[in-house]
Amino acid sequence: MPDQAISDRRMMARALQLAAKGLYSTDPNPRVGCVLVREDRIVGEGWHVRAGEGHAEVNALAQAGEEARGATAYVTLEPCSHTGRTPPCADALIAAGVVRVVAAMQDPNPLVAGRGLERLRAADVQVDCGVLESEAAALNPGFVKRMQTGLPYVRLKLAMSMDGRTAMASGESQWITGPEARADVQRLRARSSAVVSGADAVLLDDSALTVRSAQLGLPEAEAKAATERQPLRVLVDGSLRVPLSGRLFQQDGPVLVACRLDELPEADYRAAGAELIALADAGGQQVDLDALLQLLASRGCNEVLVESGAKLTGAFLRAGLVDELVVYMAPRLLGSLARPLLELPFDSMAQAMQLDVTDMRAVGRDWRITARPVFP
Numbered sequence: 001m002p003d004q005a006i007s008d009r010r011m012m013a014r015a016l017q018l019a020a021k022g023l024y025s026t027d028p029n030p031r032v033g034c035v036l037v038r039e040d041r042i043v044g045e046g047w048h049v050r051a052g053e054g055h056a057e058v059n060a061l062a063q064a065g066e067e068a069r070g071a072t073a074y075v076t077l078e079p080c081s082h083t084g085r086t087p088p089c090a091d092a093l094i095a096a097g098v099v100r101v102v103a104a105m106q107d108p109n110p111l112v113a114g115r116g117l118e119r120l121r122a123a124d125v126q127v128d129c130g131v132l133e134s135e136a137a138a139l140n141p142g143f144v145k146r147m148q149t150g151l152p153y154v155r156l157k158l159a160m161s162m163d164g165r166t167a168m169a170s171g172e173s174q175w176i177t178g179p180e181a182r183a184d185v186q187r188l189r190a191r192s193s194a195v196v197s198g199a200d201a202v203l204l205d206d207s208a209l210t211v212r213s214a215q216l217g218l219p220e221a222e223a224k225a226a227t228e229r230q231p232l233r234v235l236v237d238g239s240l241r242v243p244l245s246g247r248l249f250q251q252d253g254p255v256l257v258a259c260r261l262d263e264l265p266e267a268d269y270r271a272a273g274a275e276l277i278a279l280a281d282a283g284g285q286q287v288d289l290d291a292l293l294q295l296l297a298s299r300g301c302n303e304v305l306v307e308s309g310a311k312l313t314g315a316f317l318r319a320g321l322v323d324e325l326v327v328y329m330a331p332r333l334l335g336s337l338a339r340p341l342l343e344l345p346f347d348s349m350a351q352a353m354q355l356d357v358t359d360m361r362a363v364g365r366d367w368r369i370t371a372r373p374v375f376p
C-alpha cells in the first residue's frame, strides 16, 4: 500500500476514535470526528458533541487556528453543504484554507448527499472519499438507516439462561445475568434514541427503562455526560393496562405510549408527563409496529432498543423489523417450567429464522452474542 494510503487510514482511524466520543450525546445527529493534518503533524482535532452545537470540522478548525491553512482534513462523514442548526462545514473548510479533504463516507442525509464534496471540489480542494468507509458507517447504523429508508435501526436485547429461559414461571427474573452484562445493557440504552417495551414486560418488572449513570460502568465524568440525554421511552400498551402509577411514569424523561384504542384518555397521560397515541394495525387487534417505527424515525430516532418480553420481541422479529439481536447468555439453567425467550410459533425447520453471528464475547461471567437476521 502506498505511504499516502497508509497515513490516510491512520488519520481516519484517529478521526473515528474522536467521533466515538459522541456515542451517547449527538442524537439525533450522527457521531462525526475530524482531524486536521499539516506536514504529517496533527494541528487540530474535533468531534461533534451534541445537536445544535459545532460540527466536528468546526471544532477541529477552532483548535488549529491559522495552522489549518494548507492542511488536510480527515472527516468520518462528508462535510455538510447545508445550513441546518449551524452553517455549512464545506464552506468553513474552504475559508480556512484546507487544501485536501478525505471523507470516510458520503452523508446519507438527502440535504447533503454528495453536495458537500462537490462544493469542495468546485473550490479546488482535493477530495477523496471512502477511507475506512464500513467502520464509519458502523458508528452510525441508525442515522444511515433512517436517512436511507425512513426507519430506525432496531436492536433487540434478550437475556437468557443457557437453556433459553428468561424468568421463572412466577415471573421472578432478577437477576439472570451478572452486573457487567447489566451495565452493558445500560450502555446500549444510553446510545439509543428510544427504548421500546411492551405492557407485559413493564407490568412484570415495573421497569422504568431509564439510563442510570451509576450503572453504566463508565468513569464518572463520562457517565454523567452519557445521561444528560435520556432516550425516549416507548411503551406498547394496546389496551392501556400499565397504570400511570407505575415506575415508568414516575421517572424524568419523555414517554410515548402506543395503544390501539379509539377513545384515548390523552389528558390523563399528559398530566403524567406522557404522550398517548393510537396506532392500531389493519385488524385493530395489535399496535402497528411498522407504523410506530416510522413515527419514531420521523421524530429523529436513529437507534431503537427493544427490551421486552417474548410476545413483543417475537412480533418485531416476525414482522422483519429487527436489524440486530444482542443476546446475553448467563451460565445457569432455569429449567423447563421457566418462561421461554421468544414467542415464535414455528412448526417446521423451513420456518426457522436464520441468523448471522457478527460478534461473540464474554461480558463478566455471561456471554454476549450479536447477530443479524438473514432474510432469504
Ligand code: AOF
Pocket (backbone or CB within 6 Å): 029, 030, 031, 032, 033, 047, 048, 051, 052, 053, 054, 055, 056, 057, 077, 078, 079, 080, 083, 084, 085, 086, 087, 089, 107, 109, 112
Ligand atoms: C458534518 N459534521 O460533525 C455533523 C454533520 O442541524 P445541524 O446543523 O447540526 O446539521 C445536522 C446534519 O448535518 C446531520 O443530519 C448530518 O447530515 C450533518 N452532520 N455534518 O459535516 C458533523 N454532525
Ligand code: ZN
Pocket (backbone or CB within 6 Å): 055, 056, 057, 079, 080, 081, 087, 088, 089, 090
Ligand atoms: Zn457540518
